[in-house]
Amino acid sequence: MTVQIASLKPGEYAPLPDAGLGALRTGKGNLPLESVEVDARITALTAGVEVAQGFRNPYDVPLEATYIFPLPGRAAVTAFRMEADDRVVEGVLKERGQARRDYDQALAEGRRAAIAEEERPDVFTMRVGNIVPGERVTVRLTLSQPLPYEDGAATFRFPLVVAPRYIPGTPLDDRSAGDGVAPDTGAVPDASRISPPVLLPGFPDPVRLSLTARVDPAGLDLREIRSSLHVVTEEEGVVRLQPGERLDRDFVLRLAFTASASLTLVPDHVHGHDGGPGTKDGTTEGAQDHGEHDGHDGDGDGTFTLTVLPPAPGGPDARRPRDVALLLDRSGSMSGWKMVAARRAAARIVDTLTFDDRFAVLSFDSVVERPEGLSAGLVAATDRNRYRAVEHLARLEARGGTEILDPMEQALGLLDDPGRERVLVLVTDGQVGNEDQILERLGARLAAVRVHTVGIDRAVNAEFLGRLAGLGSGRCELVESEDRLDEAMEHIHRRIGSPLVTGLTLKADGLGVLPATVTHLGSLYSGVPLTVSGRFHGPATGAVTVHGVGADGPPWERRLDGTPAEGRAPRAIWARSHLRRLEDRYAIGEHGLEREIVETSLRHGVLCRFTAFVAVDSRVVAEGGPGHRVLQPVESPSGWAAPAPPVPPAPMAAAPMAFTSAAPAIFSVASRDAASPAPGAPEYTAGPGGGAPGTLGGGPGTGTGAVPGTAAGAESGGAVPGWAPVAPTPFPAPPAGARRGFGRSVSRKAAPAARPVPHSVDSVRPQLAAELARLRERGSLTVAERRLYLADLGSRLTALAAYTGGEPALSALARELSASETPGADVDALWGRAVAVLTELTTAPGGPDIPDGPDDPEAGTHRPIAPRPSFWKRS
Incomplete structure (x- = not known):
């Protein structure tokens, strides 16, 4: 079978200039990352991927290289391997x-080591230490990953660059968590771990990229393949990226399949029985079984x-006004x-509204604006x-910083009528x-509305947008080019309307679903099949019936018989x-889950933000540890404006200036010597003149770089065109001595911070009082309307x-109300119980008055939150 491959974005791939202003040219080269190879095997609606990153030490001292890189947000990382000098660890x-700690100890003892850590669901850090001179x-x-x-x-989407992110908040006084170019702040305590330096467009020595995708339809009807980058086919089912592409955008393959309903049942297997890690020989070290067993785990x-x-979708009368x-x-x-x-997408959404609908448009950067002539409400x-x-919308131009929290709070304040969609x-x-x-x-409030996100970029923050949409039971649409916009908006138009089936539940028959x-x-x-996964006890036999409520009220169900299958991907993806x-x-506050998260990650061998993969060689190769450290710069995302020429840096101002677009551009590399006067903080100089060719900095093995667009750079005229400095919303300063984020070594640990504790019910009494007031006001709704309202209320109370x-x-x-749409639910009894329980919970003897309802000016008001340790585990 031959499938034609079409381009998603024809004519957008003119090569960038050979070099940009300030690019460092050396015959020897100074960037440790030489190559990135991606090998994907796509089988039906699942992809297995191996990513190989090649590092080389061009210096005459042992090197530690750090690389901040992206992976698909829904991907499960299940194995890690280091190869060097004919050894495999x-x-x-x-x-x-x-x-x-294991990684730092290995480096101090002169052994090779590598560690992979997750900073965000789609942002990771790789560190490889004690690479000896000239070694690869x-x-x-x-x-x-699921498709x-x-x-x-x-x-199939594979990101290739970590795009710069806007960092709000006041910089912290304590030591940086990482070596990135953005300072840690009260709002983003790990900003220095997600902000790699950025090369000027056209840097002459880009990383060599190789990407191959092998497509197996697995019985599905594959009609067409479309690609976002230039690809060639070498044989049937194999798609290979053409040489010369840069790591500056996402790689996307769209595969036209005919989907079908199914229930697959995959029993667990022991590692090592099907080609996974678990074998050792004279050159392989460090394998483990991640806790998998033949029996119950x-x-x-x-x-x-x-x-x-x-x-099949119903007619337009099947939905409520929006x-x-x-x-x-x-x-x-x-x-x-x-x-x-973005303007086109927003305008298309406005055009889909009908006379029965109400709406509000809020455009935002560091301020929020609304169309002239329209009221402040809906x-x-x-x-x-x-x-x-x-x-x-047609007059909007890009400017300022991405202060997203305030406009979302304003928008949620407008969407307070449960009688409408x-x-x-x-x-x-x-x-x-x-x-x-x-x-x-916003987590608790997002559960009360449908949240749809439209991500527009060639290197979009897809995982965050997907999480927002998931909390609001909506969908996330990603648009990586203008050519893709029309297709994407067709999907969004359908999603803005009411879903075809709500209140979905599962009932197993002969299958031990947990x-x-x-x-x-x-x-x-409409047009979006639902995929659900989970775990089961016992044999891989049985059936599952899905129950729900149709758009016009009648019950809806589908029964599917299970089909036994094999493979390790379903367990990892789940x-x-x-x-x-x-x-x-x-x-969103349930901090007691840390132990469960770690145990689940280790049991199933899947990386998360509380765990890390570490590979440590037993052989000593570098006495005294690495003598030089380099943070690998990344490409500027395709389509982002080039930064201005470099300016001499000044000391960081006490009052922060927030970046409003790309992170500072780096013209060679951000580096830190072992003898740096400020360990953990890169030292930057403007331009390549400070060191000899082929070196990093003012002496052998040191480096030069330039960082325009920082707070100091912006103040001295070095800001990127179109960037506007803004004063972010201040956050309370951390307690004296408090540690935020990660340290880089054991010797840097501060006194442990107090363990976060769950919030008391007092902290949510205003929201509960508002819910109680709304509940009492809506007692006259019909049975069907009250059923829907109780289900919505249950979802909010769950959060x-x-x-x-x-x-x-x-x-x-919350559990009882969430089941109000199931057949046989007693709506009157549930309504009365909700009133009784909320009345009890909002009664605080001797405490402050509780607002009577949503019209109270204090209801739902958010006070500044105290800073807390960052989301992930600290060393």
Whole structure:
């Protein structure tokens, strides 16, 4: 079978100039990362990927190289290997703090070592230490990922660059968590770990990129393949990237498949029985079995994967009137084609509204603006109002910083009518660093609305946008080019409307499904099959029936018989999804989950933010440890504006200036010598003149770089064009001596901070009082309307219960209300119980007055939160 490969973005790949202003040219070269090789095997709707990163030491002293790189946000990293000098060392998955101690100790003893850590669901750090002069070291990561499927096509997306993210908050006084170019702040305590230096476009020695995808339809009807980058086919089913492509955008393959409903049952296997790690010989060290067993492993004997096709959509009368809040990001990072595409996307959304709908448009950077002539609240979607909104959108240009929290809070404040379909649409590239702060502040409220995110960029922050959409039971659409926009907007138009089936539940027949392991069911939308996975006990036999409520009220169900299958990807993909859900609960306040997250990660051999893969060689190769350290710079994302020429740096100002677009550009490399006067903080100089050719800095083995666009650089005229310095919302300073984020070595550990504790029910009493007031006001709703309202209320109370660490009465009520849409539920009894429990929970004897309802000016007010240790484990 021959399949034609079409380009997603024809004519957009003119080569960049050979070199940019200030690029460091040396015959010897000074960037440790030589190559990135990606080998993907796509089987139906799953991809197994191996990523190989090749490092070389061009210096005359042992080297430690650090590389901040992206991986697909839904991918499960299951294996790690280091290869050097004909030796192969298998990585071991450990609790993150322990892995870092093992790595630091190995370097101090002169042994080779490598460590892979997750900073964000789609941002990782690789460190390879004690690379001896002239040596090449290769590290390999093995991962599995599901392919999202919609409207007849599956998408394989592999990111190739970590795009700069906007970092809000006040810089912290203590030591940086990493060596990146952005300072750690109260809002983003690990900013220095997610902000690699950026090369000027056209740097003459880019990393050699090799990418191969082998496509096996596995019985599905594959009709077409489309690619975002230039590819060639060498043989049937093999797609290979053409030489010369740079690591400056996401690689995307869209595969036109015909999907089908299915239930696959995959029993567990022991590592080493099917080609996985677990064997040792004279050149292989460090393998482990990650705790897998033949029998029960604590949460089941196998993994099921369920794919459910949506029913045929009903007519337009099947949905309720909508309240739509549209948020458009106009920050500096949205310049160029992204701003054009974002305006078009927002205008298309406004055009889909009907006279029965109400809407609001909020454009934001460091301030929030609304169309002239429209009120501050929701307005009717008349022709006149829609025209004013589109006219406002057409005038927007990129500027300022990505202050996303305030506009989202304003939008959620508008969407307070449960009698209407409440929809929040966010159009952005998502390039912010304070994801955890946003989730903590908004997690409970996002559960009350449908949240749809439109990510526009060639290197979009897809995982964060997906998490927002998941909390709001919505969908995330990624747009990597203007050519893709029309297709993407067709999907969004359908999703803004009511889902075809809600209130989904599973009932197993002959299969020992473990309910606590089942991933989020969500809702069924037109053209979007639902995929659910979980764990089961016992034999791989049985069936599952999916129940729900159709858009017009009648019950809906589908029964699927299980089909036994083999493979390790389903278990890994489920574990990564389950861990992501636990991590999101941790982020919104349920901090007691840390131990469960670590145990789950180790049991299933899947990397998460609380664990790390570490590979340590037993051979001593560098007495005294590395004499030089380099942080690998990355490409500027394709389509981002080039930075201004470098300027001499000045000391960091006490009052911070927030970056509003790309991170500072680096013209050679950010480096740190072992003898640096400020360990942990890169020392920068302007231009390549400070050192001899082929060296890094003012002496042998040292480096030069330039950092325009920092706070000091912006003040002295070196800001990137189109960037506007803004004063971010200040956060409380950390307590004296408090440690934020990671240290780089054992010797840097500070006194341990107090362990975070769940919030008390007092902290959510204003929200509970508002819910109680709304509940009492809506007692006259019809039975069907009350059923839907109780289900919505249950979802909101679930989030509030998580915030309090699982307050028993609140958790129990949330579970009961969440089941209000199931057949046979007693709506009157549930309504009365909700009133009684909320009344008890909002009564605080001797305490402050509780607001009576949503009209109280204090209801729902967010006070500044105290700084807390960063989301992931510290050493």
